[in-house]
Amino acid sequence: QEHLVESGGGLVQAGGSLNLSCTQSGLxxxxxxxGWYRQAPGKQRELVAEIYTGGSTDYTDSxxxxxxxxRDSAGNRVNLQMNSLRPEDTAVYYCHFQNRLxxxxxxxxxxxxxx
Numbered sequence: 001q002e003h004l005v006e007s008g009g010g011l012v013q014a015g016g017s018l019n020l021s022c023t024q025s026g027l028x029x030x031x032x033x034x035g036w037y038r039q040a041p042g043k044q045r046e047l048v049a050e051i052y053t054g055g056s057t058d059y060t061d062s063x064x065x066x067x068x069x070x071r072d073s074a075g076n077r078v079n080l081q082m083n084s085l086r087p088e089d090t091a092v093y094y095c096h097f098q099n100r101l102x103x104x105x106x107x108x109x110x111x112x113x114x115x
Contacts, residue, residue, distance in 0.1 A: 002027040002104055004095045009109030012085055016113070020080040022095030022106055033098040034071050034078040038091035038111075048093065049080060062088070085113045 008020040035050030049069035068081045095106035
């Protein structure tokens with residue numbers, strides 16, 4: 001069964017760093033995009049960062065210059081390096097893989113940034 005396993009969330013003070021990692025089961029093929037979304041309480045899920053097959057990336061404006069998304073060449077793992085974290089980055093972060101057939105989501109990992 002295809003699934004995604006996330007790790008690396010936690011509690012950090014403002015200005016600190018965290019690294020999120022997501023590994024797939026190996027059953028997801030022809031991946032076009034890999035990345036991270038987040039959902040804060042009372043808000044809609046939003047794109048944080050995505051990396052595409054050719055290596056291009058997308059970031060939401062609020063994380064540009066602070067977060068970096070990367071992937072391995074096999075398409076099995078995607079990371080999110082988060083620096084200079086702010087309280088407004090507090091949310092549940094979801095790993096996301098996409099191929100031509102569907103979207104795949106991780107179970108979510110909590111990131112909490114204290115002021």
